[in-house]
Amino acid sequence: MTINSNTQSFSSLNGAIKVTQSSQAESSFTTQTKKLTDSVSIDISSNSESLEEETVIQARNGYVNPEEARQVKILEEHYSKMNEENKKFDYPYNHIFDKYKNTSSPYYVQGLTKQERDIAYSTEIHYLKDRKMFAYADAILRDETPILGDVDVAERKAYDREKVNEQFQSLLDKYNISIPQDTKLSFTIDPNTLKATVTGTDDETLTKSIEDVINTADNAKQLFLHISSSRSDDSTQYNAESSSKYGLVQNIKDVTGYNLKDLEIKDGKFVTEDGTDVFEIYTKKINENPNKSDFTKQMSIASDGAALAKLARNGFDSVPDLVLSIDYQNGSFYDVKQSENFGTEKNGWIKEWKDAKTTEAMAHKKEEYESQYLDTTQFTQKYNDIDLTSNKTNTKKENKEVLSKEELMLKYLFGDGKESKEDKDFLSSSFLNKEAL
Template identity: 50%
Template sequence: MNEVNKTFENPERHIHVKYYNKNSPYYIEDMTKAERDIASHQEYSYLRNNKLSSYNSNDAVLRDRAPVFFDVEIAERKAYNREKVNEQFKQLLQLRGIEIEKDEKLTFTIDPYRYKVTVNGTEDESLKKKIEEVLETAENSRELFYHIVSSLSADSSQYSTDKSMKQAVIRAVSDATGYYLNELNVVDGRFVTEKGEDVFEIFEKSIKEDSSIPEFSKGYIITGYKEDMDELAQRGIDNVGDLVLSIEYENGSFYDIAQSENFGTGKTDWIEQMQKAKIIEYEKNKRTEEQDTEIINSDKFTYKEVQNKLIKEILEITGYDLNNLERKDGRFLTGEKEDIFEIYKKELLVEHLIKELEESKIDYYGEMLKRFAKEDNFFIGKDEEKTISLEKDTWIDNKSASFLNNDIYG
């Protein structure tokens, strides 16, 4: 679309006429007012910046596509990865001639520093030893450790930021120096070797001499891990928990523990349920947006509709309910005598990034506030059926009116 627009002498004018000039041969039929506003904004943005700064799921070009929910996508990807790991582990067992009996539930626990695996849940010591050997060969245990990390959900009781920080710095120092901080002593706030050498100095030297690390990154790496090492030394390394991770295995699949999300075979129905719930919510919100659009595009607005829209907008952005504010000299004032419009304007400019949309929206609601602050019957319920012709009023133009629809900000 952008390339086609640029073939015209005046690309911006072409964008305008194809969405708003019904007499133009380029006019596009079968679009709602909201879709025209979205499409024109997207194309203006692309033309000016050669990229999209944002996108709107209600864009007409996406009309026939199912909505995309990124948390559902992430969950589906994790479930897919789990099936692949299951297949790989089965192949490892088959190659070694190891057979785990049906319905036997095992728990694999992995040390976060040397990636040593412990198998629990079986009294067969021979089986236990064989599985541990398989996992500790060719970094299989390390791969399984990070697969568990990538499968952790937000409510996992196995994880914490402190544990993660400790694991990361110990592994980084070990990879660079061969020393494990959790096996060293702390002297004068520094981790030292048996010979009394400062481990950080060894680490720093190793990073500086590592040709595989870009020069511009070395300073950040050294500084970042120095801070973490100092924190561990100060707090006492044993006073920070270890990121020891466990996962269960049964009937050919790994199963997550100590969290609400499970990506094991037969345990992923919750992903489908989450998607169904999101689709229902999406359709509900879409119907609401369409109803709002119908109101915007009509010649007449009921007094109550305009009033409710104003109250809702101000409450969502500022936290203040207009019903509870003082009205004076055409302004709504808080208990501290602050002009609610100034608060609204400041909050909106902080919250949103699309400047041209913000300004039109601010202008629209600013005029709305001025008008209703002066009206004595603003909150009189009997006037619900009173109608106001907004399109004919001088205090609103078509550009501002289009931004009353919240889906513009999608």
């Protein structure tokens, strides 16, 4: 450990932490003759070497439904073969018509429902044009388990949640941050700054440390997008108007660098400090972008221009900000203010819902029907009632991550365990002195 008495700060050798004496009354101190009698604050963001600007959290993580992939392969193989056979005829389009539309043709395919016939005809026509468009109601998949679009969306959300949980844990591990078992935290993200605030614990040091790491690079932004993409239809913290405002603010900021929230409104326009209409800057930047087509430029300017004018006319606060929150406990994020939860231990409803809908779909394979399982609350309620708090009495031996505040700080500062006993004793006495004040 290195100690700089001139700057009243010290840092661990690995550069992970910088500790600065809160009181400015003393100009210096030594580790051997003077005890720390003033409180210390830990601010890992104050050391430029302590945090890496790396976006670890990803809102979407490339989910692939394995059953869907298997069925697509079946369709691909079948229609690839059909396409080669069709091209052997002088007029392949006519041949496809004969197979599915001409009942007097010797090539007419028997035994298909009207829907299956239309699907096969359309698929083969598209294949001839080098466009592959498949439907899961295809006759080729008649005996396969149906792919349910709404269930697939829920499974994707649960998959992304699992990945985000792992990514957040890797951030905590990277900076030796340990969240005590059963501690329930709430992350709230401001849509204008895309910075997160953490509540739920009285441990201010832990709170500050978590905020510092989640707000590195675009991690808070990705968590914000993940919350948004995990919403269910009955979410009370999400609405279309606020979402549109968020999109507009981000578009203007991405193009011009200005945040609408920070700009003054004059004569129905958002203006910069020198009085320039921000929309003029936006229009100029869009038109100068060589990567956009003229059509895209015109659409962007027209759409954002109309929305910007309306917001300026009514005032920035006329539309509520899209402030999003999510809870965290025992290694997983949990959705709030909605019935569908995709967090660990509370997402079992997805399988029950899928099983019920699959059985229903198989029973109505050849007919149209209205599902009796459109409302998922009949499956989600019992999972939402699960108490995530552990009933076990954890000891340090049983759960090494459950540490006292002093032990947590020492682990945070000396994650590699290589510092001397004297260094650790010094910091221990510092924390004890702080608690005695």
